[in-house]
């Protein structure tokens with residue numbers, strides 16, 4: 001009997017094993033996992049709730065969701081879309097909810113329901129799962145592959161690599177082109193006492209950018225005791241992952257607090273001045289900003305905290321427009337904790353046939369998930385990449 005070995009029992013590996021076995025029950029499908037149990041990462045995704053896909057309603061161009069691998073995802077989503085994912089899990093008994101922010105979670109709000117669903121389906125279909133089997137190296141041999149593992153040597157007719165981000169050492173004997181792995185989806189340290197004192201404050205419609213670069217991201221900005229976080233920051237870190245890594249995580253972060261253009265900011269100020277002449281500027285807050293954040297922005301414009309609207313004048317208004325729409329902070333580094341971290345980089349997409357995810361150099365060798373140079377912003381897009389790629393591979397058998 002022909003055998004397939006899948007290396008890595010994460011989202012991509014387990015889903016691929018299920019779909020290969022479902023299509024070709026005659027194949028012997030084995031998943032080798034270095035950890036003590038499968039799907040350990042899925043269990044902690046989405047804060048333990050598992051944001052397993054997205055409605056994609058807010059995605060204009062696919063590049064906005066997939067800074068690396070959009071072309072691949074265009075094809076992979078045609079094979080297995082986000083809607084297919086929802087249907088697949090629903091058929092397996094997982095009811096889901098699509099949140100207002102387009103993220104899709106199990107109705108149970110429990111990532112373990114996704115884990116158990118995949119585990120049970122693998123068991124029922126007869127997929128062999130070997131945990132505690134770390135693959136050290138993969139060698140291409142006449143008619144197949146040899147694997148050196150901590151559980152002894154294995155031989156396979158076909159191999160699917162689904163080892164996730166950064167786990168690339170086992171591929172060294174194959175001499176594949178690798179895009180250097182660097183982190184994505186992290187928060188930024190800003191050494192500014194004024195900003196840090198605003199811990200917990202939100203700017204729901206902020207636009208962040210890196211000065212002197214085209215990188216820019218919009219969404220909610222969250223201020224923390226170390227700097228900036230929230231969806232807008234994570235998105236910017238994803239878009240600029242390679243740029244920031246190359247610059248030692250330094251640069252100038254430009255914050256547009258309200259997402260307004262200069263003209264919109266100017267008309268807010270002139271309208272507010274007209275209506276509130278004798279009131280303090282600090283007492284008329286732009287929609288969505290808290291009073292203490294507005295006070296901070298007034299301070300950033302170099303204005304007195306008790307300044308009133310009639311005192312503002314055109315000079316003061318110009319400074320306030322600048323502080324509202326282009327407030328500059330030096331980035332002191334990236335934060336190493338609490339991130340919904342994924343890896344940018346991995347096996348170059350040049351190495352694979354995008355229609356099958358089979359290696360161009362080694363027929364019978366496939367890749368799926370984060371091990372590829374493919375990653376997304378937050379919102380369920382990374383898991384969707386794992387499901388879609390896994391299905392592309394499964395359909396190649």
Ligand SMILES: Cc1cc2nc3c(=O)[nH]c(=O)nc-3n(C[C@H](O)[C@H](O)[C@H](O)COP(=O)(O)OP(=O)(O)OC[C@H]3O[C@@H](n4cnc5c(N)ncnc54)[C@H](O)[C@@H]3O)c2cc1C
Nearest residue numbers: 008010011012034045046051135163164369370380382383
């Ligand atoms: C805290 C956190 C929260 C996240 N939340 C979300 C979310 O809600 N929604 C979303 O879409 N994405 C989320 N992500 C990202 C998402 O989890 C990953 O993109 C996705 O799990 C990648 O799946 P994968 O199967 O490619 O890799 P992984 O899930 O990383 O699986 C790889 C598996 O391979 C095994 N392995 C590695 N090397 C070897 C080896 N040499 N031999 C044998 N086995 C090996 C690993 O132990 C692991 O089990 C989150 C990530 C983190 C860290």
